[in-house]
Amino acid sequence: MTDEDDTETNEEPTLPPTEAFRLLSDGTRLQTLQGLVELTDAQGHRSEPVSFSDLHAQVETRDSAHFNYHLQELRDQFVEQTDDGYRARYPARKVVRAIRAGTFTERAGLADEPIDGSCPQCGDADLRVSYVDEKLHVRCGACETGLTSNDFPPGGFEERSLADVLHAFDRLVRHRVSFAADGVCPECTAKMDGHVTTDIPPEWGYEALPAFDCVRCDFSVLPSFGMLLLDHPDVVSFHRNQGDDLREPPFWELALCVSDRFTSIESRDPWRVTVLVPGGDEELVASIHGTDVVDVRVA
Template identity: 45%
Template sequence: MSGTTGPNADESTIRDCENCVAPAEAFSVIANETRLSILEALWQAPDRPVSFSELRREVGMRDSAQFNYHLKQLTDHFVVQTGDGYDFRQAGKKVVRAILAGSFNEHPEMGPFEVTGTCAECGSNLQAYYDDEMLAIECTDCERNHGQYPFPPGGLNDRTREEIMDAFNQRVRHLHCLAADGVCPECNGRMDTTVTRDTEDYLGLEVRVDHECQQCRHQLYSAVGLSLLDQSDVVTFHREHGVDLCTTPYWDLAWCVSDQHTTVLSDDPWKLLVEIPLDDEVLSVTLDGDLTVLEMERTCESASAEEGAQAISD
């Protein structure tokens, strides 16, 4: 399968691949218990490269010829042979990581269970549940969706529910940060970002942000405000009000999961205003359709109220 190229890519470098194998053939190579054991032994080794004899001993196979046959099947595509022994290629590491993540062999379910935070719509409690490698958060009363994203089964291991939610919070931030930067979190392909009307009612929003990979078609959806979670001025604004935005659950920030603080100033072209209130201040952020910050202004709510009262009296 040829690689996907960008407008300035050197096609001769990206597309030519004398040793490439078809996906079906690659999966057939690792669909063997002994070969998976070899990869796992290589992963567990304290130092790499690992010699042939040491690797065979760790796998526990007495027949040297049979072991050599299976190792040769992995070599070049998943494992590389060096002068000092055997080491991983990136594809081999990905196979082991996928196994450790539980993506191939684990299908747990969890919940629903209560999580910290309140519904952005009605103020009721929130709950989370896990199914089909997806973790979702919704309101216990109005059932409003506060996000549903992939979370590999391995992320549930050796964690309390609170720790799972902390990890999920960081993962969602990471997913959207990569997507907004144009990098697919699944395959590293080119990710396109668009603002659209939420006609399918995925998140109960007037407008939503869509991220879609042009290579693997992976998709992410969110409210407009979620794109501002790692914006330096927004982070500073919260810090000055005693809030650590880096650890605050995104689902507990109304401007990240709802439209109540978002105003559509124009839709041709898109121009959006997100207003973030904290204590007696409001941070107003204006963005375009690419989620580029156009303007930013901090105002005092009390001052605005006084100006409004003065205008009425006049």
């Protein structure tokens, strides 16, 4: 049986990654997976198995024996064979989505493009964006503060203007932080553990930051303490009363998200942080224990 912390699943023995990628290292097989997922997607929510002949018609191959050989190689791990035909298994859908997203193949680049908005540190309207190594970086050209630097897949540039890319990046990072703070890895859905880290590049200018690490795929999310408050209803309504909509500006224009201005460290062992945001005649005080927001008050 299982213990409380560890749920056992009826997993078959895991295929080594090298074997899984070897199975995919063939054009006919990739076309077969793409064809299978395409035909399944075209059915909407019905998801009937796809017949051998329909699938074969999607793939350029010299004869049906050659096609069948490759299809059989994909069985079990990527393709399920039923009495009525073939279905794409979860790994096949993931592979095809990664191909469509350009995750393995596309390169995009941007070098210090000026963008709209103003710096929450110095107030100047001299924000710049660059895209290097599949990360989007936003910095202020006036005070040289790096405002954010986060993973963004190259497929995110497809059919979008730069303004739309930045909007998508803003939403992606906010959702990633929400997922991580809720303990769900935004990359692989496994558990994420939160802790406070002081292992931070000095040029970022933070003494400590909340850090969330995936127990399975090692994906990590490193927001600011202020970012943990963005979805809190009392924080949202406090800002609304001040005439500010927290959802409207991109997060890199919010001092709450990209600076330590409102944050004070109360204790290091255990970690206790207070975020105090001044308003007109009231102020918002949030208490964070470790990476958990335990209390939000408006006084």
